[in-house]
Amino acid sequence: MLTNLTAQPADKILELVGMYRADPRDNKIDLGVGVYKDAEGKTPVMRAVKAAEKQLWETETSKSYTSLAGEPAFHDAMIDLVLGTSVERDRIAAAATPGGTGAIRQAMELVKLANPDATIWLSNPTWPNHPSIIKFLGLPMREYRYFDSETRAVDFEGMAQDLAEAKEGDIVLLHGCCHNPTGANLTLPEWAEVISILQETGATPLIDIAYQGFGDGLEDDAAGVRMVASEMPECLIAASCSKNFGVYRERTGILMAISEKADNTEVAQGTLAFLNRQNFSFPPDHGARLVTMILTDPALRADWQAELEEVRLNMLALREQLAAELQALTGSDRFGFLAQHRGMFSRLGTSPDKVLALREKHGIYMVGDSRLNIAGLNKNSVSILAKAIVDVGI
Numbered sequence: 001m002l003t004n005l006t007a008q009p010a011d012k013i014l015e016l017v018g019m020y021r022a023d024p025r026d027n028k029i030d031l032g033v034g035v036y037k038d039a040e041g042k043t044p045v046m047r048a049v050k051a052a053e054k055q056l057w058e059t060e061t062s063k064s065y066t067s068l069a070g071e072p073a074f075h076d077a078m079i080d081l082v083l084g085t086s087v088e089r090d091r092i093a094a095a096a097t098p099g100g101t102g103a104i105r106q107a108m109e110l111v112k113l114a115n116p117d118a119t120i121w122l123s124n125p126t127w128p129n130h131p132s133i134i135k136f137l138g139l140p141m142r143e144y145r146y147f148d149s150e151t152r153a154v155d156f157e158g159m160a161q162d163l164a165e166a167k168e169g170d171i172v173l174l175h176g177c178c179h180n181p182t183g184a185n186l187t188l189p190e191w192a193e194v195i196s197i198l199q200e201t202g203a204t205p206l207i208d209i210a211y212q213g214f215g216d217g218l219e220d221d222a223a224g225v226r227m228v229a230s231e232m233p234e235c236l237i238a239a240s241c242s243k244n245f246g247v248y249r250e251r252t253g254i255l256m257a258i259s260e261k262a263d264n265t266e267v268a269q270g271t272l273a274f275l276n277r278q279n280f281s282f283p284p285d286h287g288a289r290l291v292t293m294i295l296t297d298p299a300l301r302a303d304w305q306a307e308l309e310e311v312r313l314n315m316l317a318l319r320e321q322l323a324a325e326l327q328a329l330t331g332s333d334r335f336g337f338l339a340q341h342r343g344m345f346s347r348l349g350t351s352p353d354k355v356l357a358l359r360e361k362h363g364i365y366m367v368g369d370s371r372l373n374i375a376g377l378n379k380n381s382v383s384i385l386a387k388a389i390v391d392v393g394i
């Protein structure tokens with residue numbers, strides 16, 4: 001039986017990690033995988049996470065099962081973080097999932113149950129795991145235009161034209177903030193226009209929010225999601241705690257399903273629990289418990305927010321430095337988009353051969369589509385990258 005297996009396509013980003021590790025050069029720079037790194041290149045455990053872990057170790061008396069959808073206190077804390085008061089609580093069903101990826105997967109499973117003929121609309125480009133999961137589940141998908149490779153901003157006209165073709169019941173996957181891989185994001189008036197298109201077509205939004213707090217701050221990053229959730233009858237939201245709490249390996253995420261009327265919430269809640277049971281039974285608890293403790297304890301929360309803000313401002317400063325150094329080296333503003341983009345990533349918008357030249361000649365690793373992880377830089381390596389970009393003729 002096992003001999004029937006054929007090799008699956010390798011994950012390009014994880015493949016890049018392997019290549020970087022195998023590179024013997026001391027001065028190599030990793031701008032590939034989407035993990036936050038500080039100035040020393042470390043991905044630290046956040047202070048509030050450490051403090052919550054200590055408290056948990058001292059107070060936890062059992063590791064017995066929780067509930068299939070995870071702890072209600074986790075749901076409440078995350079709903080508050082992502083949605084604030086934008087939606088009535090009794091319209092929201094929620095389930096803890098293994099990371100944001102788990103939430104996206106469960107959202108797709110839910111779509112498959114509710115409307116297997118729905119087409120899932122994805123931005124071009126998007127996080128490669130989106131189409132990969134959809135293809136694996138055998139759901140129909142289509143792309144909408146998103147990124148203008150000339151301006152490196154959102155091609156909103158193209159996006160609006162394409163989304164107008166969505167059919168009633170289709171699902172439109174939107175990045176809540178800090179678009180991966182481009183770094184180009186919708187403005188609030190553009191979010192409002194997307195909502196009008198969704199309302200006209202009868203399509204349902206699925207929002208993937210994996211970087212809340214990495215762009216313009218916790219509240220601003222959630223503004224688009226909140227606008228959609230408050231104005232659309234139905235909405236699915238997949239949120240990840242991996243990045244903003246730095247709990248990547250704990251696999252902490254949540255799927256929220258907002259029904260038009262509160263009397264549907266019980267069935268939606270039961271379905272989320274059922275789907276968890278079919279796929280992995282109980283969701284991981286450790287990370288969810290830490291997140292709940294942090295969000296509900298004022299001192300832990302204040303410290304987490306302060307550290308998250310440091311992380312955000314650090315990335316913003318690196319963006320500004322890189323744009324300024326490139327401006328000085330090239331005498332042009334064509335890299336100004338790096339300071340306009342938000343989140344951990346920017347797409348340089350160059351060809352694969354230039355990306356290869358950066359790797360081979362300069363030991364600078366980024367994804368083949370020219371996505372670079374800003375957090376992989378520090379004050380010194382920004383200059384090295386800027387010179388290398390000019391050297392390979394980008």
Ligand code: PLP
Nearest residue numbers: 034099100101127180210240242
């Ligand atoms: N969505 C996007 C756009 C991402 O970039 C990621 C992680 O890279 C995720 C979701 C899910 O992250 P995780 O499953 O690690 O929580």
